Amino acid sequence: MLSIPWHRRMRPLVPFFLLPPLILASAFLFFSSSSPFSFPIIPFSPYSSSSSRFVPRVEDPPIIWSAPRAVEWRPCDWWRDSKALPSPPGKSNGFIRIDCYGGLNQMRRDLCDGIGIARLLNATMVLPKFEVAAYWNESSDFADVFDVDYFIERMKGFVEVVKELPEDIALREPFGVDCSKRKGQFDYVETVLPSLLKHRYISITPAMSQRRDRYSLQAKASFCRGCYEALRLSKVLEAKASNLLKAIPNPFVSLHLRFEPDMVAYSQCIYPALSPSSINAIELARGDRKPFTGEAARVWRNRGKCPLTPSETAFVLQALGFPTSTSIYLASGDGILEIEGFTSIYRNVYTKSSLLSGKDFDRMHGNTKAALDYYISINSDAYIATFFGNMDKMVVAMRALKGLYKTLILSRRAFANFTAEGLEGEELAKALREAHREDFVMGRGSALPDCFCEYKL
Ligand SMILES: *[C@@H]1O[C@H](CO)[C@@H](O)[C@H](O)[C@H]1NC(C)=O
Ligand SMILES: *[C@@H]1O[C@H](CO)[C@@H](O)[C@H](O)[C@H]1NC(C)=O
Ligand SMILES: *[C@@H]1O[C@H](CO)[C@@H](O)[C@H](O)[C@H]1NC(C)=O
Numbered sequence: 109m110l111s112i113p114w115h116r117r118m119r120p121l122v123p124f125f126l127l128p129p130l131i132l133a134s135a136f137l138f139f140s141s142s143s144p145f146s147f148p149i150i151p152f153s154p155y156s157s158s159s160s161r162f163v164p165r166v167e168d169p170p171i172i173w174s175a176p177r178a179v180e181w182r183p184c185d186w187w188r189d190s191k192a193l194p195s196p197p198g199k200s201n202g203f204i205r206i207d208c209y210g211g212l213n214q215m216r217r218d219l220c221d222g223i224g225i226a227r228l229l230n231a232t233m234v235l236p237k238f239e240v241a242a243y244w245n246e247s248s249d250f251a252d253v254f255d256v257d258y259f260i261e262r263m264k265g266f267v268e269v270v271k272e273l274p275e276d277i278a279l280r281e282p283f284g285v286d287c288s289k290r291k292g293q294f295d296y297v298e299t300v301l302p303s304l305l306k307h308r309y310i311s312i313t314p315a316m317s318q319r320r321d322r323y324s325l326q327a328k329a330s331f332c333r334g335c336y337e338a339l340r341l342s343k344v345l346e347a348k349a350s351n352l353l354k355a356i357p358n359p360f361v362s363l364h365l366r367f368e369p370d371m372v373a374y375s376q377c378i379y380p381a382l383s384p385s386s387i388n389a390i391e392l393a394r395g396d397r398k399p400f401t402g403e404a405a406r407v408w409r410n411r412g413k414c415p416l417t418p419s420e421t422a423f424v425l426q427a428l429g430f431p432t433s434t435s436i437y438l439a440s441g442d443g444i445l446e447i448e449g450f451t452s453i454y455r456n457v458y459t460k461s462s463l464l465s466g467k468d469f470d471r472m473h474g475n476t477k478a479a480l481d482y483y484i485s486i487n488s489d490a491y492i493a494t495f496f497g498n499m500d501k502m503v504v505a506m507r508a509l510k511g512l513y514k515t516l517i518l519s520r521r522a523f524a525n526f527t528a529e530g531l532e533g534e535e536l537a538k539a540l541r542e543a544h545r546e547d548f549v550m551g552r553g554s555a556l557p558d559c560f561c562e563y564k565l
Pocket of ligand 3: 411521522525543
């Protein structure tokens, strides 16, 4: 089914070839520095010559969303109908607190796991503890971010959640069960239940290596319900986020662009064309993780392991048919390297700091900012991410739940492969367009496990 691309209703399309030559020239200069490395790093220069000038052609549907989808991810029926599920146990085995660490979306992921575990153990949950890593520099707690009463209400029939503990245990700290050191097949009932029964109040941090394969159906359903239908932002935060949403011109794309020094360092990729100050920032963030070199770097890059730079991201968006006048909300933290590579091409870029008053913004914590990005991204017309991290997984799932299908994870692998093959300009754009259209049509690139099922359309 073809629908009118949304951007058509917005503004006339500005063809790329009408862009001021200066921008084209600077884009070219940016990519044309010669590589001191032994393997060819893709002198990716879409604007390098007039013969390879990138001009969108009329017969190509100008925008990715007009491709008819064959498959889409939706929440599975088995967990949405609570009547079909066994009712919760009459008797609780004790109280459990889920302790969550890291950034907002990582904490949420751990909380989701913890909800499933609580049900698996027939435990009662107390409110989770959100403890933020030092670099976030903040103290926001679960109740600062999420709506507590809503959470309790929505978990009814799945897991009992209480605000207060019974008097006899309220004064002591929970017994901490360490899940992190146990690898491989981990059975929560076998390992954690004895502690729960003995101490009656325990705390755990679910560990990533322990997956959900041994959950009962009810535990899986509780996980899905808790993760996707029981969490909404606290009233204060939602009011703030909703004001921010109103300030962005509609329709707009929420773009989660990841190219911070720590992320690039962590990727172990090298980008010789970056500015000395960016390379310096990456080196400072590097720690033990040495970048790959030579053949290993080439293979790594072709496997899609290297984050897209802001300029590369701008190129892919153009290839997919987004006019450079598109309104774009940058759902990213501060500190993206070489962001000019994007903003020199896409001019209507909005950020939290550009839309919120300075004082308000300065006082805001990392988690609060992440919550705003999350809210904007699950309510935007379209969501595009250059990576598939914790935030992206959460946003993609929530959008699938709401039936917002204009969601795309850009393919780093396709970009690496095509540029490694020497494609550039319109040829590169065409190849990227086809690869992404295929992903979009087949619902690939943003597959959601566990609570979501693939539906043929
Ligand atoms: C939890 O309750 C269900 C139903 O009452 C029961 O079948 C299951 O064995 C219980 N599990 C634990 C770990 O107590
Ligand atoms: C942490 O926050 C406090 C106030 O909230 C501020 O004074 C301080 O400069 C911040 N530290 C860092 C490293 O950002
Ligand atoms: C990229 O290259 C790798 C190996 O070099 C291959 O396995 C993969 O299928 C390629 N992907 C695309 C999108 O061409």
